[in-house]
Amino acid sequence: MKRIFRFCMYFLALLWVIPLLWLIWTAIRPSQLATSLSFSVDFTLDNFIDAWQKAPFAQYYLNTFYIVFGILIVQLITATLAAYVFARLNFWGKKVIFILILVQLMIPIDVLIFPNYNVLRDLSLLNTKLGIMIPYFATAFGIFLLRQRFKSVPYELEEVAKLEGCGILETIWKVYVPLAKPTYIAFGLVSVSYHWSSFLWPLIVTDSAQNRPLTVGLSLFAQSFETGAQWAEVSAATFMVIFPLLLAFFIFQKEFISSFMQSGIK
């Protein structure tokens, strides 16, 4: 019984890794072999070079970096301030505001593509990188995650900081932020991988290569081919898009897993 279970699970793990191997296999073999499963030792990087030349992937990369880290930086600021308030201050209207922020957890921005498109149009932010980023600047998830961490900081530390001469912002910066470092890493990883992967929203907002992130660029690149003839190149392009994420994942595996774990504990 136990053995059957284990065998099945090893088999499942194998099944799970096949798509990635298949992708790499296709990407590094000459494109004319892409449609066959035959084994040969041909190895080539031509597909990567071709893909890189046929579409402005460098620009896409830059855009994605800009968008992902732009979102993250603003999120860190807005979430830190709000989390501190919710963790430590008692103010008029706290409960109501708290519930309002819960609404965002309940209704993800992703389902509001149509109304937010209209908002963006009214703000003249269509087809801009800022337009892709701005709806995500406030993050209920980040606020809750940080608030939870801030609450566990011993209150005396804040009092010491006050006595030793820190103002409120300095206290947050010198006491809360360094103590919540693991939470920031967790939030950062979740946010970056989420927005790196985000597709539908940037697809709707952008209509020029200048502002498109990798995901949108990749889908356009893939759709520009009718037949399977260019599979190898599409695979290469796909691999280029996921490579930084996979690399980051392999390097920071522990952090990734523990941060995704943390992200679940609300």
Added chain:
Amino acid sequence: MKNGWRNSTFKVNFYSWLFLLPSLIFLTIFTFYPILKTIYQSFFQSMQGEHDSVFIGLDNYKYLMEDEVFWEVIKNNIWYALGTVPTSIILAMMMACFVNAKIRAKSWIRTFFFYPTVIPTIAIANIWLFIYTPGYGLINHILSWFGIGSVNFLGQSETVMAAMIVMIVWKQAGYFMIFYLAGLQNIPTNLYEVAKIEGTSAWNTFKTITFPLLMPTTLFVFIISLTNAFKLVDHIIVMTQGGPNNASNLLLYYIYQVAFRFWDKGLASALTVIMLMIMVIIAVIQFFSLDRKIHYS
């Protein structure tokens, strides 16, 4: 709260609101306002580009009620949820139990299960497109070894939904596994020691200890996977465009079509409102399941 100088109410309120302001501004512009606006707009008929919109009451909703595509989409989405949610949960639980046990190549296995989580759905769609493609796709290659002719998984309405479900399960099961791993680590080991002393079988141990104590995790994962079933549509754009014959069309993708292909603002708003209602229902389920969580933790 015993807060020293911040007890001076004015200062506390001032700082609180000041610090909340950035978050509140963005939340208002991109969550609260759009929600209200979209509810409002769903009572009007207006096409993009036309400046006049006409109040038509519930006509958009009435139209949807008679719209075959809408019902097809809702039906699809329910099947999509029924297909992805339980399967992902069961697989995730099995993966976690497996990876949590003493096994060979543990961290590799965990990596294999988890890595699809960090790949963008759009890239996953590309990969699986090659897997499903008739003739040359990976699966058809394998089928051909057994003498089975080419199957167009994405091209026929009978198989397209199943094909998508398999792919999504592949994408998210490893993600949920992580939550189960966390859940498993919270189960006190002495419970298992008791089971060992009592000579409980592995299956009974799972049934009487592991499964019930993982209930809070299961509820949590259930909510995320249910939400995902309505949120995850990126792949449709690359793989099927909702076809064939709307067989793979999902609600969010339909909103996308109506809004940005047909440019029907009123209808897109009405659809968005329905989507919001679904989100609220999920939130209500979550709210009530949280109550139950207490019994298990």
Added chain:
Amino acid sequence: MASLKFEDIEKNYDDLTVVKDLNLEINDEEFIVFVGPSGCGKSTTLRIIAGLEEISKGNLYIGDKSVNQVEPKDRNVSMVFQNYALFPHLNVYDNIAFGLRARKVPEKEIKELVTNAAGILGIKNLLARKPKELSGGQQQRVALGRSIVRKPEVFLMDEPLSNLDANLKVQMRSEITKLHKELKTTTIYVTHDQIEAMTMADRIVIMKDGVIQQVGTPKEVYNYPNNVFVGKFIGQPAMNFINGILKEDAFIFGEYMLPLPIQQIDFLRNYIGQELILGIRPEDIHYEGDYSLQKSSLNIKVDKVELLGSEAYAYMNVAGEEIISRINPRLDIKSQQNLNFYFDLEWAHFFNPKSKNRLRKTELKNVVNQ
């Protein structure tokens, strides 16, 4: 360094009054210990000085300046917390330097000050360590270092020794006293431990339910407790209290009668016939052996004997009250023996059973000058 003055200070949380009618002057360079059971308002008083709690009523002066509206960071006080409140992410050096950095002191000067402070506290070799790598005593020193390094006008210490084990406590007690002798900074120290209060304080402030019960030197509060509470709280074991009635020249309780010494008779003249509480320290009840010296010896059955090493206590039950006598630890006394005890009433006090206050006399002896 500065003096402090409390003027009619009151602190309320909603309906709850935690500090009431607080009037007190603390002199420059003084070491003041606030002592009392938990919830007596001593910590709140300390936090009021720090500015961590707002005053509901009254005025607080540090030096000549009213600080009611002054923020904690501008009061130039420093505080040592019970759990030390060290920043876990900073090493010892940075912890000590924290306040100086917040005040934008140049790094070069910081280095000098921190090294100096670490030298005084004997933690120079620990500067690179993180708090979690330190023992309790070392953490305590770091907290003290952070507190003294910027030379504040007032040191505030909130039960700083309560997390240390007994031996370390004794050691740190004398080190803090030494530190105070060196730095001469006005120090306000809060504790629930009366031994700390007795050994460290220039003056002790005893609080109960938000109200000061007595302010005085350790000797004063020990020898002349203002009321039953102070008598019970200061001294270990506590002062014995016996309810009884005053006759002309004796104090009567149960079947027992204690003759009064001349001075007491004189003083108590107005209370004859009244119910009073007699307060007498365990060391003033002497075991007299087989012979009875005085007629005020009482023959009492010993319930149990507690040997602490350098001293021993006999527990007895007299007219429904447990009383304790300090006895010579070398004596071989077994429990359940009936023995003669001599009550030295010269140092006894009498308390009003209603107000629980000590009956005031024009002090018979000035203990301080003795």
